[in-house]
Amino acid sequence: MGEIIVVTSGKGGVGKTTTSANIGTGLAAAGHKVVLVDTDIGLRNLDVVMGLENRIVYDLVDVTSGNCRLKQALIKDKRFTNLFLLPAAQTKDKSSVSPEQMETLAKELKEEFDFAIIDCPAGIEQGFRNAIAGADRAVVVCTPEVSAVRDADRIIGLLEAAELRNPKLIINRIRPEMVKRGDMMDISDILDILAIELIGVVPEDESIVISTNRGEPAVLDQGSKAGEAYRRITRRIKGEEVALMNLDVPSGLMDKLKKLVGLR
């Protein structure tokens, strides 16, 4: 019996799709049978992040409305034979799927797969309710900004109201040099406020843009820092204890000066 993990955030553009693609690919690379489900109906993106946009025939709405069978809509990944994508419909709207239909789909996915990673759309409306409907666990993504943390707080409340307890937090796009000079909230600031368990910290990293350009998730790039962060997150999802990545920046002249006059 597999597990359904929803990746959500409230605020748009904080890295849900990037995170879904990397966690899903990471789990597949570790040998698990995985399906990525894009529930962002009308704004599908997971297909391009995965580099699978040319293979789509059927979509999520075709499956939930009975136009085709699940097997017909699943797209095989290029890299792993145990990784699949169920793409979102592009020409319909969010109301073309209901939470009940998603629950039915979730049951079917659990029979077939070890993990289903659900990429949730931004917002707290029907798309969000659909995405969380069949989920067993939730991962909340936020960036170290006031608006993103605020929205994450709201989402955590809504997840709990929907009985999806103990969501795990991913802090994305952290910039160690800004944290160091006190111009970005750090991990403990955010955990202090949200009071949920951390499952990973992903640095701001150009390699995410490059890997998205290519349609190759960064988790497969051994030289990528964000990729390393996602490899660790993948292992934590499987229940392993893994230390946080070291994101310290080497100390510069100013730091030495501050230390000298006793400011640090």
Place this chain on the structure above:
Amino acid sequence: MLEFISRMLGKESASSKTVAKERLRLVLVHDRASISPAMLNRLREDLVKVISNYMEIDEAALEFNLLQDDNEVALVANIPVVKMKRDYAAKA
């Protein structure tokens, strides 16, 4: 002299992350205070139950509200007491 250096190094003005954190703290007090009427009702019932252990109150005239202004949220309750219960423990 030390003060001058420390100001130059940016210790004096609050760092922007401190500002961010304080603003978040305040905004979340407000966000989280917008609790559902159902929850407010449960809280009200629980309060009545606890207070009734100690005194008889006029439930019909009870006022109960979450008030918000810019800096804080307060739970304001006006609970008319009809009769105090006898405090046996004090006599013993």
